[in-house]
Amino acid sequence: MGRADARRAQAQESRRAGKSGGIRRLFTWKKLLGAFFGIVLLGMGAFGALYLYVDVPAANAMAERQSNVYKYSDGTVLARTGKVNRQIIDLAEVPKEVQHAFVAAENKSFYKDQGVDLKGTTRALFNTVSGKGKQGGSTITQQYVKNYYLTQDPTVSRKLQELVISLKVDQKQSKDEILAGYINTAYYGRGASGIQAAAQAYYGVDAKDLNVSQGAYLASVLQAPSQYDWNSATPTGKKLVKERWAYTLRNMVEMKWLSPSEKAGLEFPAPQKPKPAQGLEGQRGYLVEAANRELEKQGVTEQDREAGGWTFTLTVDKKRQKALEKSVDEQLESKLDREGSKIDAGVQAGATSVDPKTGKVVALYGGEDYIKHYISNATRQDYQPASTFKPLVLASALENESTTQSGNLIGLNTVYDGTSKRPVVGSDTPFNPQNEDGRSYGPISVQKAMNSSVNSVFAQMIVDVTPAKAKETALALGVPDKNFPERPAVSLGTMNASTWDMAGAYATLDNHGRKVTPHIVQSAEHRDRTVTPEKPKREQAISRASADTVTKALTGVVDAGSGSAANTSAYDAAGKTGTSEDNKSAWFAGYTPELTTVVALFGEGDGGRKQVSLTGTANSGRANGGGFPARIWADYTLGALGGGSDKTFDLQDVERGEVPPPPTPSDTPSEEPTESEEPTPSDTPSESPSETTPSETPTTPAPPATTPPPTTTPPTTPEIPPLPGDGDGRPGERPGGNGAPPQ
Known part of the structure; x- marks a missing residue:
């Protein structure tokens, strides 16, 4: 180089x-x-x-959304409403061992950590990658923050927010508050959010009644709700959830929350099969609707209910409710051809059953199905109660110590002229109603007139009492002031009322004249607010003597009158039939010493836009209150009373309550009624009754009410044809008949 x-x-x-x-x-x-x-x-x-x-934000919209729960009087769930099946409860309502099960399953260091567990997150990631099973790496605080404040989006920014908010929440809230928030917001599957809904969905109990084994399962199912639901899980899913359940219990032993011997004695708690959500189908919707109407009056508004979180306990007795539904099905629905018969398709049944001592509505029937027919036949007020109003006319006569035109006190022995189309005496409004089939009874006692529902007698009686005083008594008993004309025709029940209204009036009679106001809400509870329903006033609406005398009269209707279909030796009963003009509604209102129930049928046509006749229902001829309504009433009452009752009416101070001696031949109808399936006594005129105006048809005054008609044929009154366009079916009063303008 x-x-x-x-x-x-x-x-x-x-x-x-x-x-x-x-x-x-x-x-x-x-x-x-x-x-x-x-x-x-x-x-x-x-x-x-x-x-x-980053601040701690307000709760997200879904986290605080809750359902409302409606319960029967025994505490079992009747229905749930709301978009989210959740009821937020206090941690104190969850057993301590169940609380510990959630901590053991998800975050053993929960009570010591600062809200974030980096070691746990790392370990969970390693276990997932290595195939040792999926385990949540977040703390209970982090999961609570994610559920309550944030979203489920798996983004970096959301995860960073979660970490920061978790630290802040851990500083501001107690561990109990965080745990409560976690178990109330978590989703458990089966449509259940929160532990209360989950306890009901999986085990059919409230959270407060969960045991440690069940709590460990619910804590385990949180990891994979769809995979770990025992009734839909694959064999692998069942194996994994069992392992998770056992893992939870081992951790509880390790944390000294459970002894080894207690753990050894526990068996895997297989949950019940899933049940469909208890919505508003069938009778549930009618019950919920009736409760909501009452809640509005008590200050629980629709807005309050939409916020959710309420538990409403109703007065409805579950067994009696089922008995009422069964009776309607067997005595009516099973005989109808709703698909093949136009008449049957329009038949609507309604009923209200009340405890006469408390006013509690123990059963209610609103229609064939709330989903199919939204109008509640129990509370609707667009039909006439017909002859079920006659006992209230008698009650007013007794209460006001009214007298006949000849000055005799009105009582059960008082004799009236039962001639069909007999013009009333002493009224500015002429009225001469026809009895059923034009049947004349001649001299007849009030008791027998009640038994046979003789229109001419009660038309004269309300004149003797005055329609104004009769209305005053009716309102005091509970009949609504709705389309309530102060005219003689109102004696035939030409105002509007519901089965609910009439049940209240008859329950007051049953309760010896002390006012009974039907109510269906027993309690309304929210974790932030409790509403105590106002107790109905129990003042004396009418005297006991008046009420008990009417009861005496109505026992005769059941024993020997138009209500004979309700007669049985299994219980002591009183009641009254009613059928409105043209058979558009048919009623039976009755009671025993323990139960008051009103049943009605309504003829509904053109999709509910008009009222039609019930004649021909189930091919049974002319409908009346002594038919289907009385049979439903009798069958239900027998079931509701557990097969019968030995209690009898405690009647005191019955005024003129002795039934008179057997009638003479002149007391009986001129023609013997023919036997048929339907009871023969009169409920309603068979055609529109006629009225006269003094200016155009002078008549000879009828004999005094307590005097038998003369043996010679009395002068006849020219008949006035039925009024045109009398669409509500009541026995029409001729427009202008008393100088008043047409109605």
Whole structure:
């Protein structure tokens, strides 16, 4: 090698050595350590800035959304409403061992950590990657924050927010508050959010009644709700959830929350089969609707209910409710051809059953199905109660100590003229209603007139009492002031009322005249608010003597009158039938010493837009209250009373309550009624009754109410044709008949 080559080699070696030394000078340990701490400080600064920048937000919309739960009087669930099946409960309502099961399953260090567990997150990631089973790496606090404040989006920004908010929440809230938030917001499968809904969905109990084994299962199912639901899980899913359940219990033993012997005695708690959500189908919707109407009056508004979280306990007795539904199905629905018969398709049944001592609605029937027919037939007020109003006319006569036109006190023995189309005496509004089939009874006692529902007698009686006083008594008993004309025709029940209204009036009679107001809400509870329903006033609406006398009269209707279909030796009963004009509605209102129930049928046509006749229902001829309504009433009452009752009416101070001696031949109808399936006594006129106006049809005054008609044929009153367009079906009062403008 020449000198020149040696110099070049030396130069190259120098350059290499200089370059290496430069790298060493650049990456010294001090510089590397400084860079590391610089990055750490920068990260800490960034995290500190993030910590200051990120605030704990308000709860997300879904986290606080809850359902409302409606329960029967025995506490069993009737229905749930709302878009989310959740009821937020206090941690104190969850057994301590169940609380510990959730901590053992998800975050053993929960009570000691600061809300974030980096070690747990790393371990969970390693276990997932290595195939040892999926385990949540987040703490309970982090999962609560994700559920309550954030979203489920798996983004870096959301994860950073979760870490920061978790630290802040851990500082601001107690561990119990965080645990309560976690178990109330978590999704457990089966449409259940929160532990209360989950306890009901999987085990049919409230959260407070869960045992440790069940709690361990619910804590385990959180990891994979769809995979771990025992009733839909694959064999692998069942194996995994069992392992998770056992893992939870082992952790509880390790944390000394469960003894080894207690653990050894536990069996895997296989949950019940899933049940469909208890919505508003069938009768549930009608019950919920009735409760909501009442809740509005008590200050629980629709807005309050939409917010959710309420538990409403109703007065409805589950067994009696089922008995009522069964009776309607067997006594009516099974006989109808809703698809093949236009008449049957429009038949609507409604009923309200009340405890006469308390006013509690123990059963209610609103229609064939709330989903198919939204109008509740139990509470609708667009039909007439017909002759079920006659006992209220008698009650007013007794209460006001009214007298007949000849000055005799009105009581059960009082004799009236039962001649069909007999013009009433003493009224500014002429009225002469026809009895059913035009049947005349001649002199007849009030008791017998009630038994046979004689229209002419009660038309005269309301004149004797005055329609104004009869209305006053009816309102005091609970009949609504709706389309309530103060005219003689109202004696035939031409106002509007519901089965609910009439059940209240009859329950008041049953309760010896003390006012009974039907109500269906027993309690309304929310974790932030409790509403105590106002107790109905129990003042004396009418005297006991008046009420008990009416009850005495109504026992005759059941024993020997139009209500004979309700007669049985299994219980003591009183009641009254009713059928409105053209058979558009048919009623039976009755009671025993323990139960008051009103059943009605309504003829509904044109999609519910008009009222039609019930005649021909189930091919049974002319409908009336002594038919289907009375049979439903009797069948239900027998079931509701457990097969019968030995209690009898405690009637005191019955005024003129003795039934008179057997009638003379003149007391009976001129023609013997023919036997048929339907009871023969009158409920309603068979055609529109006629009225006269004094200016155009002078008549000879009828004999006094208590005097038998003369043996010679009395002058007849020219008939006035039925009023045109009398669409509501009531026995029409002729427009202008008393100088008043047409109605």
